[in-house]
Amino acid sequence: MNFVFLLVAIFGFFLTALLLLKKNVNKLPQYFLAFFYFIYSLYSLQTYIITEGLLTQFKWFYFWPLLLYSIITVPVYFYFKTVMDDKFTWKWQYLLLLVPFIMSVIDVALVFSKPATYYNQIVDNAIAFPKERFNAQYGMLNLNEHYSLRHLWQLVYLFSLLSLLKRFLAINPNDKLKVVLNRWLLLFYSALSIMAFITLFLGVERLLGLNTLNINNLSLQSLNLILLVILLVISIAPLYFPSILYGFPKNQLLVSSPILNNTTSTEQMYGLNNQELNNSLIVIEQQEAFLRQDFDLKACAELLHVPPYHAAYFFYQTKGISFTTYRNKIRVKKAKQLIDSGFLESNDLNTLISACGFSSKSDFEETFERLSNLSFVEYITTAP
Secondary structure, eight states: OOHHHHHHHHHHHHHHHHHHOOSEEEEOHHHHHHHHHHHHHHHHHHHHHHHHOGGGGGGGGSSSHHHHTTTTTTHHHHHHHHHHHOOOOOOGGGGGGGHHHHEEEHHHHHHHHOOHHHHHHHHHHHHHHHGGGGGGGGGBBHHHHHHHHHHHHHHHHHHHHHHHHHHHHHHTTTTTHHHHHHHHHHHHHHHHHHHHHHHHHHHHHHHHHTTOOOOHHHHHHHHHHHHHHHHHHHHHHHHHHHHGGTTTOOOOOOOOTTTTTTOOOOOTTTTHHHHHHHHHHHHHHHHTGGGGGOHHHHHHEEEHSOHHHHHHHHHHHHHHHHHHHHHHHHHHHHHHHHHHHHHHGGGHHHHHHTEEEEEHHHHHHHHHHHHHSHHHHHHHHOOO
8 A cells, every 4th residue: 555655646746747847827826825835745745655665765855844844834824825826925913824944943953953962763663663653752842742733733724715615616517627736726726625634633643642532543544545646636736737726717817929919918827827828920921821721729738838618618708709710810811811912823722721821712702701891802803
């Protein structure tokens, strides 16, 4: 069963890299989520090393991660806040999130201020008696007290997010993208809450020397298995539902296009980095990719570095039209430019149709008339 810890660690480090390398996204929530996965990956890796009896080879990898573990609440809380508020504003009250971290800093400083034999003794005891390692006294607190404190903090701050989560879930509840994001947030929130509750309960039980549920080794293994499964699920979920890595674009935004001459708004579109997307779109237009006959939504999404459904949202919410209409406007505008420049004087109609990205004469003439309110024949008749 211990190999699952290693599996979770591998998935977590992979997701950390994936989140950090994502393009055209609102970076801040991605960074918070990446930081969370990094901490949990490190924790899973260390747990695997300890439970597999490998600590003798990695003594240096025992104490210092306590500092990272103690701030696990910070990226979790800020991830939910930035996703649901669509912004991040620092408040001095957020310093309370750092209470477990401050306690850890004090204890780490106290341990390393003592002779090296003190630290070595803590590690040697953890190697010899891995189940008793939670009783190790670091400074002000022992390991179990640190363990319980950080999970208490996580549970309290998750509970403080409950009302905000309820309001956010009610926004566009029938939208397909929003449904996926809602399910992810509920899964993530529930998994973290269950983990925090179980681990806090076990920590308090150890603190008080109790065993109210008569937990034996088999029951403890079952609880550990539940925690492992939860960890694995929240590690794998983003791979199967990549749209949650981009969020839900709930705000509307108009971005500039040199071809369609749209106006520009500074309002942020959630989940996608509007400036990067706009810059990418300008490059795509300048390269005349929209004039390729095979240039569909999927091809455009690949160049924008976003999933197709987010690309579709981008055009609907920033241009007020579908990708197909946007593409056809560019093609019709190109056709008019070629006609006005005398293209048909030396080329036939089929060459014009192909140069503008249309696949057939009927498609070209129908689209031209619909977007120009003028038939192709009428246009070439009136063209200078």
